[in-house]
Every structure is written in structure tokens, then in C-alpha cells.
Amino acid sequence: MSVLPVSLERRHVLVIGAAWALPAAAQPADPVHDLEAAVRGFAGSAPVRQGRVTLDIAPLVDNGNTVPVSVTVDSPMTEQDHVQAIAVFNERNPQRDVASFVLTPRCGRARVDTRIRLATSQKLVAVARLSDGSVWSHTVDVVVTLAACIES
Amino acid sequence: MKRLVWVVLVGAGAAAAQPSGDPRRSGFDFMGAATQAMQADDMQNPGMLWVAEGAALWQRKEGRSDRSCADCHEAGAAPAMRGVAARYPAFDAPSRQPVNLQQRINLCRERRQHAAALPLESRELLSLESHVAHQSRGLSITPSTDERLRPFRALGQALYEQRIGQLHLSCRQCHDDHAGQRLGGSTLPQAHPTGYPVYRLEWQGLGSLQRRLRGCMTGVRAEPFPYGAQELVALELYLAARAGGMRIETPAVRP
């Protein structure tokens, strides 16, 4: 659909400038802040401190479709002192959430393993909320190599 | 979102350490530690989901014969099928051509169980194939020496060396001449079919060697042969001969 008058069209003039913008891509405008917002949503009013949480993931992954990750929190997992919840957030996937876990003292150990999808190289954050209300996190940079050949 | 295919081969990637003797390496050696760990543990290997389903299908009665695989192969899948995948593709006399394991299973279904063939690359057929091939894990690929396979193996070799597609590449150029070097961010493996059917992370599922070959053909912008095509079986035959003596890993995990 042209925005130029018909007479100009007949002279095959290039249409310069778009009268409308193309729909915005699905990428968030500000991925870093969205990630902060996601972590903030999990942490509530508690300050998010670095430490006690270890997000274990290969720094260079073979394929972003299936990336093994494990989150371990240094905690005795007793009734008085245990991890209540762990959440994992990403920076550049279509949405920030990856997975969240609810633990109880019945877990015995604060460690979860799973496999996730990473669309591209980005930061990954694991956040843990403890029974005393404190919140701890660990951020890792992951490099994702994309398959070189398109199959379909 | 399209990704560009880069044909520029950047430098020599770090190949696995090469002890003296056989220069051939399984694709396993080109993977990261996390992916290797996924393959090494049967309880973490997603391919084992298909092997487990295959074990259940092995017991299922089929067709007009109302017999299961187990009914004929009375000793059980493990002893009866051990070594079978190691020598496939094999020559099928009635049809006078080589067949791969999926085709062999379907021939059994039609001729012995009087049941309909399963669609090639279907979940059920992949499950049966992986269950049978898994029984050969740890054994060496032992290509059949049947003389009748010779012209088909020669066809497979010719196809392996033929440039195809818009990118005008042959299998040999990437997997023989430049194995160990990089294409984009990935290291080119040597293309030995040591663990098929494989759980491929790119597919997020399990697939056969023919699926992989078709994927490569699409990757160089060539029209892929259809599943079950004689050309694909010929390629499988040649690749098995080329990998003779290498250890079977089915079900392997690959990026």
C-alpha cells in the first residue's frame, strides 16, 4: 500500500518513508531492567544480596535448546533455618521466568537440577528466599552457540 | 527468525587429543562436558525414554498373527538383538537391496506379524529401533561383508563425495577435510554414526541417521531425499563401513 499520490506512482518513484511503523518485535525494550524487575518481584521488599547461592551452568553451551543447570543454596535445611523458594530468571529469552521451586525442610538439601532453554548468550540469575526473610542471588554469564546449519 | 549459514571456516578448532593409531573420533568427543554427562547417565539420557517405550512395544501383540516381537525372539530383546544393529544396514534378499533397522522392523511386521508397517521416523518405530540398537551398545560397528552390498556401498561413497545444493558442498568437504574446524560456533564432527538413533538437542527429540542426513542436505540447500530412499540407505551403508570398528553408543546425545 503506497502513501504517495497515484500520479507519482505511475512514474515508479520509490516510496520513501513509511507512513506506519512496523509492529515492534517481541523483544523487551530494556532487558536488563526487566530482569531486575523479575528479581525484585520475587524478592519483595528484602534487599537482594550476592552469595550463598551457586548457579552451576556450563559457561559455553553446545546447544541452547537443552542446557543443564543446578542451583545449590548453602543452608542447613532445618525448621529454623531453611530455603523457602528458589527462582531462576534469564535476561534475553522472550520472557524472564525460567522456573521456580518451593522447598521445605523435608528436602534435606537445598539443591535443584533441571534443563533449560537459552535463546542466546545472556545472563542467568538464581535467587533464593530463606526462612529468615533474607534473599540471596548468583548471576552467571552464559555463552550460547547457535547451530550453524538450518535444517528446515 | 532466519539465521545465516556461514560457509567461512574459521581457523582450526581445538580437536580432541589424538593418541597414536586410529584418527577417528566419535561425535561424543566434540561435545561439552555437560552434554557428555547427559549421555553417560542412563537416568538422565532423554534417549532412554524412547528405549523404554521400545521395550514396552517389544511385548505388544501385533497384526493378524497376534504375536509380539518377544514371541518369536524368545530369548528376549537383549540376547536376541545383541549385535544386530552393529551389522546394519543389511542385505534383504527378497527385495534385493539393503535395508536399515527401521525398514527391517517393518519387514518383520509385514512378513511375520502380518501387521501394517509403521510410518518411517514415527515415534513408535523410533522407539523400537532405539530399543533394538541399544542392545548393541558397547559393541563395535561390524559392517556386513555380504558381497551383494558392494554396489550399494559404492553408491553411498559416491553420494558422500558429491557436491550438492546451492552451497555446492559434499559431505566429505566438511566431515573429512575440515572435521575439527569450526562452522559458525560449532565444531565440525567427523560424522560417524556411532549412536543412532540419537537424542539431538537441536531437535529436542530423538531421530534416526536418515533424519540427520536429510537435515544436512537441507543445510546445504539441497532437496533432501525422502525417508526410506535407496540413496539414504546407501549413504548409511557407506558411513557404517567408514566407521567400522568404532564403538556403538546408542542412544547417543548430540548438540
Add this chain to the structure above:
Amino acid sequence: MARTLITAPRTARRGEVIEIRTLIAHAMETGLRVDAEGRKLPRDIIHRFTCRYGDELVFSAELFAAVAANPYIAFSTVATASGTLSLTWEGDNGFAHTETLALTVT
């Protein structure tokens, strides 16, 4: 009936922390992919996993589309008394699957 692979000990000593590893076959369709005709494939994922030890909920997970296909979840629990562990996966389109494990605690 979804296919699953579960690793868990059948017996444990009282107080021992045991590891449970689970794998379930599921495509975890993100809802962002398109088919060959350009039509969006609708989202179809497992979004919840729970482990009950007897009647008590000891562990649960909320999964999003960023969890890989054929989800793998490993966690641990303390062996307290002999009983049944009940693992449940729930997802889109009414997906629900449960596996039960008998645990003998000595």
C-alpha cells in the same frame, strides 16, 4: 500415559537425604514456534511438578516455556518413615500424570 524415567532408592535409612531424579517425555511447546505454513503452534507445556511424601507436599516446581523439552527435575527429600512418594506433573490442555514410588525406611 506419558513416558517417565525416575531414579529413586527403594530403601533408605531414617534421616538419610535421598535424591530423586525425574525425566518425563513432553515437547514443552513454547507457543512461539511457527509451522511450515507460518501458523503459530500453540503453547503446550508442563507448568507444575509436585512431590508428596505420604500426605505432605515436600517439594514443588513451577515451570515456564524456558524449561527444556522432556523436562528433567532432580531434588532431594529426607527419608522419615516408610511410605509412598507421589510425583505429579500438570500442564496445558489438561495434562496430568502421576507416578508413585514405594520407599522403605529402616
